[in-house]
Structures are given as structure tokens and as C-alpha cells.
Amino acid sequence: MVAEPLEWRKYDDAELPRVLEAALEAFAKHGYHGTSIRELASTAGLSVPGLYHHYPSKQDILVALLEDVMRDLVQRTAAALEEAGPSPAARFDAWVECLLRFHMFRTKHAFVTSSELRSLEGDNRDRIVALRDELQGMLDHAVEDGAAGGTFATPYPKAASRGVTVLCIGVSSWYRPDGPLSPEDLVHRHLVLARGVVNATE
Amino acid sequence: MVAEPLEWRKYDDAELPRVLEAALEAFAKHGYHGTSIRELASTAGLSVPGLYHHYPSKQDILVALLEDVMRDLVQRTAAALEEAGPSPAARFDAWVECLLRFHMFRTKHAFVTSSELRSLEGDNRDRIVALRDELQGMLDHAVEDGAAGGTFATPYPKAASRGVTVLCIGVSSWYRPDGPLSPEDLVHRHLVLARGVVNATE
Amino acid sequence: MVAEPLEWRKYDDAELPRVLEAALEAFAKHGYHGTSIRELASTAGLSVPGLYHHYPSKQDILVALLEDVMRDLVQRTAAALEEAGPSPAARFDAWVECLLRFHMFRTKHAFVTSSELRSLEGDNRDRIVALRDELQGMLDHAVEDGAAGGTFATPYPKAASRGVTVLCIGVSSWYRPDGPLSPEDLVHRHLVLARGVVNATE
């Protein structure tokens, strides 16, 4: 019996529990510290103690949200790389497309995950950062392999890798699903730009 | 009498009034809503009423900070473009270098300016966003002109322009002054990457 | 058919229903107001609604506990006096020994009963206080009778009676079953002290 491969390109509407969905909305709009537990509860359609029945503290809500989001992204990326096979170029494209789509269809998730890292207390922060670094490592490997093997022309694989990441992340700051570009076009164009980054020479 | 041209490459240590410097530090670490006026006052070495002597409210401190930062960046960029002259390629390079340096030497300023936009009340937000858009417009023009005139090969000038911006902004998320790369090297490498973005074709 | 005489010297381990035993423990440690119904339930090995199945409210648990404790003490004292017969000296000794043993083996019961009187609402308090006064009255009579009849030398029977009571109560503040003195020794010593109180003259 074979495990179902994850459909990493598919984004449905609500994949988050009600409370986390409310937290996502609120944290994106006003930030963690700018959001009150009352606001959270009423957005989730609960009373305040009702909310505390599900999560023991505001901080735990933030942790659950960020962990959910990061786990989803890591799993999608792993599936994309799996599908891509061993070639650095294919892996590069898969990684970029995966992160692009995530930042197109999970704009708020991505924003909150990066903007509220600082609001994590204790070692919660470290766990989330480790997941982020793991993700970045996947791209780094592909770029370094590709640069070493001649697939990519860049003389600065490390800087290029980071540049590609921020390129993908950046779309979340302006992409709107009702914009003029279709998702497929947008992915295509940014793949071109990203390949430009890892192939740029002096 | 001629106006002194602004030295847009030069970044001194403290160009901000004491209170705003404290606000910068605190807002970067805990966010606007996560920072109390008492914390602000004590970081600034003032008493609470002393702080209110300088600014009428917490919100006004945020506004003053973001305006200061944005005005500085706009002026530097204007100076850089002035110095670059009319050629799209030179203007592109100047803009990129200017934004890069800003995000290297004013990391916290940049981070707070973008992360706390949402904490601005009333029309304060609009004023700051307008400045940001004005800045982006300067690059858009250069890229569009360069694309139209054949200087840049990109078929997607708008997307490329945005990509270049996030490329510059992105360095602030990892650049450290004590890192292995000299500022000059880092600027150089990212200019290469940025040119890769506006020259990428299918 | 004759009623079984109560063995007023015998103290078994658990004579309280599970919930009251838990309440005793918790009220002794944190007080009535410092104890939550959740804590009570979990100490009793019940769910919260399970606890409410047994008692209609937190206040009712306190009432049931204090009534149980006071009823037990009154019955033991009555049995002791019964056994002692009519002589004031014997009645005095019986009363003292009975209250002493109670405060040695029911330390927590005694402490909670006096410390949480104030937490009783409505006329619950009056009922418990009446029982306490009834108890004190039994000793008062013995001392007054003994003083009048020359058995006790004290010129201040009322004050002496009260003094004897607090002497007995006082052992609960430091007696530990694993201490160096056997219960019998301790009873003996305090009987000596108590007799000292009712025989002291100027």
C-alpha cells in the first residue's frame, strides 16, 4: 500500500480550525499584541471562556497557528521536491513554484508567520525558526548543486539562493487573486525572474 | 548659492532624536502594540511625563519615526538618481544601490517601517504609503524606460521591478555588519542579481 | 435494645465521603476562596459535573464538611461526658481529653472548621457557631460546678474555661503523629497543664 502523494499545488479555502482562522485574520490585521482575546473570541464566534476551552492561552494560539502553517508549507515543499526528482534545475523550479504558490494563496499565513515570530515566547520561536531554516536549506542545496554542476551560472550561489527566496516571499506583499494576472502566468513569470537570479553573471 | 548634494551613501550612527531611537529599538523588538509607554520612556532615559513633553501621544511617536525614516530614504534615493543622470541603466543601478545600502545600514528602520504600517491610525498610514509608492514609482519608471529602450531584456517590466525591490528589501532579513562580506562586495553581488532579474528572458 | 455507646477515643483513617475529604485537604491548604471547583473535583477523582451531581454548589460542600465535623465532635464529647458520670473533675478531664484527641487526630478538620467559618453564607454560619457554643457550654458548666463546689481553685472560672479550650485547640497547631511524644503521653501532659489552669490562684 502506497501513501497518497500530497497535492502540493492545491489550495482549498479553509484548512484551519475556526479559532486559528480567526487568529490568522486578526493577527494579520492588527498583530499579535494588537489583538485582544475578546476580539479573537468574537471573531471565532465563541465566548472568551469558550476560546480558553480550546487553547490554554493567547500564546498557545499563536504557536498552534504558526506550527500549522509551517508544517503545511514544509510538507508541500517536500512533496514538490519528491515529484521533481534528482535534477537540480527541476528541484529549483519545484521549490520556487511551491513557495510562490504558497505566498499567493496563503498570503496572510505567510505574513503572520514572519511578522509574529518575535511574539513567540520561550523556545517556541526556535522551533518555528528551525522549520524555516530547514526550508531554506532545501533550496540552498539545489542552488549549490546546480552551481557546482554548471546548471546555474551564478558566481554567488548563497546570495542568489536568498535572493530567490525573497523574490517568492515578495509576491505576497502585492499579489491579489483578483489581479490581472492568472496564477499560472504569475508563476511562470516569476520562474523566469528566479532563473535570472541564479544565472546572472557579471 | 548651490544646495549641498546629499551624501546618500553615507550612514552615520545616530541620526534620530533620542526618543525615536528608543522607539525604533523597542518597536523592532516587540512591535508597537507590544511596547508600553513606560518602556519607551525608560529606554529613552526620560520620565513618562518627560516623554509626553516631547510627543503628545504614543501614536505620534510612531508617526514621527516612520516619517523621519521615509523622508530620509526618499531624499537619499532622489540624490542617488540625481547623481546618476538620465541613463536608465545608471538610474537602475543607483536606485538599487541606494535601497540596498539603506536596508543594510538601516535594517531596523526598514523593518519597523513596513511591519508597523498597520499600526498607524487615521490617515497617517496613507501619507507613509504614499511615500513608499513614490519610491517604487522611481524604479518602475527606470525599468519601464529601460525595457522600452532595449536596455533591459525582461518581457515583464512590472513584475521585474517589484522583484528587484523585494530583492533589496530582503537583504535586511539576514545582513549583519559583522558578516563575511564587505558592504561593497554585497552591493556588487546584489547589483548582479538585480540586473539578472531585469534581463531574464525565457 | 440499648444504643451502642460511641467509641469517642477511636479515630479511624477516613470517615468522610470522598468529596468532603478532598475539600478538607484543599480548604486546609488554600482556603475556601483559594480553592477552585475544578481543583476540588480532580482531587476527589471526579469530573466537574460529577461533583455537581453530589453537591449543588461549592458552598454546600463547605456546609456539609463543617456540619459533618462538628456533629462528630459534639457526639464524641457527649459520649465522653456520659462515660465520665456526674463528678465535675471527671467531666472536666473527659471533656479535655476528648477535645485534645480531636485536635490531635483531626487537625485539619479543626483548622478548617474554625478558619472557614467566615466563608459560610446566610445562616449556615449561625448553625455551626451554635454547635461550637454548645460544646463550650459543656465545659463551662463543669468548670463552674467544680469551682462552686471547691473541686477547682480558680477564682476566674469563665476565663479559665476559655483558657482550657484554647489550650486544647492549640495542640493542633504543632502536634504531628510522628513526633517524639506518644498520644497517651501528650494527653497526660496536657491534662496536667489544663488542671493547672483551673487550679491557679494568686
Add this chain to the structure above:
Amino acid sequence: MVAEPLEWRKYDDAELPRVLEAALEAFAKHGYHGTSIRELASTAGLSVPGLYHHYPSKQDILVALLEDVMRDLVQRTAAALEEAGPSPAARFDAWVECLLRFHMFRTKHAFVTSSELRSLEGDNRDRIVALRDELQGMLDHAVEDGAAGGTFATPYPKAASRGVTVLCIGVSSWYRPDGPLSPEDLVHRHLVLARGVVNATE
């Protein structure tokens, strides 16, 4: 220059700061956990944040109160013993009279100090208990010395010493300043009873 000797017999009306006076009243009536900070503030004639301006937490109010009370009692007792000189009998009488007066004129202080020990968190409790033990130690020494030197007849100096203490403490449970006995009479009578305790033999 000679230090003013403390008038350990003199009890004025209000020797406590306003907030602690309010806390005393409230803790005596409803206990620490049964008293809300709102109640405390309004009894003290302050707003809630006004109260927090003076004390950083509810717990700190309790600590300040108990420390104030215990320090006062320890100082009075030390002064009484000082005045009494070296004779065990005189020291015994002084100690007893001092503790008696304290429990007559500081009834609530004494009650709260013993009933709310359990509400002290961390090592606050230990500090207060140490003061209490220090006090008890002063009497223990006098009784042991007196028993060794033949001043007191008791064969159980330790138990007697404890008995005397609870005798003094006990008056606080029923003494009322408007009662039938004058303070001087009451002190006199209880000195007689206390001497009875340390002179009782089999």
C-alpha cells in the same frame, strides 16, 4: 545619646498605612483569596491603579502587612524583656503580658497573621514563620531557664511554653474592648492562668 525605649504597652489607633489598614480589615473579614483588589482599593479610598502605584501586587500587600505586624510584635516583645531584666519569672510575666496585650489590642492583626500565612507565596512564608519562631523561642528560653532553676514547677517546660502561648493567642478569639473586664484585670487574670500552666504538677 540614648535610644528612646519602646512603649510596648501603648497601642494607638492607626499605626498602619491606609492601604494596609484596609487590607487588614478585608483579609480579616473575607480572607486573602476572598478579597478582591477592587474591594481593597475602594476600602482604602483609592482607584485600582492607584493602589498598584503603592504596591506592585496583591501578594506584596499581604507581605507588607504581615511583616509590619510581626516586626511590631517582635520589637514590643524585645522591649518588654529588656525592661524585665534577667529574672526568669519577670521575663515570663513580661512576655505573657506583651503577647496578651497584643492579642487584645491587635486582634485582627494577630488573626490575619496566623490565618493567612498559607496565602504567602514563595519564601515570603518562611520569613514570617522565622519571626514567629524567634518570638516563641524567647518564651521557651524563659520557661526552660525557670524550670531548670526551680522558679517554675512544671515537668514539661516545652509543652507548658506552647500552652502559655496559645493561652495568650486565645484571648483574641473572644476579647472585646467593650467587654465587662478592664484590660488590666484581663491581663492580671491571664497572668494567673499562665503561671498555673508553668507551675502545674501531677
Add this chain to the structure above:
DNA sequence: AATGAATGAGTTTTCATTCAT
């Protein structure tokens, strides 16, 4: 009796802000 979900009213504490000195 347990479980799980829920709640109005309360808790302690902190907030931004003010004002007299």
C-alpha cells in the same frame, strides 16, 4: 456518573494618559 463545550461575571494586572508640584 463522565465528557466536552459553553458562559456571564468576575479575577489580577497593565495600559496610555494626566496633573500638581
Add this chain to the structure above:
DNA sequence: CATGAATGAAAACTCATTCAT
């Protein structure tokens, strides 16, 4: 400018209690 005292409003969180299953 600092100090110290003050406050209405709101923060996060907990309370005793209920009810459907």
C-alpha cells in the same frame, strides 16, 4: 524636564455553574 500620585479603560485569564450527550 523629574517625581509621584492618580485614573478610566482594557488587558489576559479564571471563576462557579450549566447542559447536551
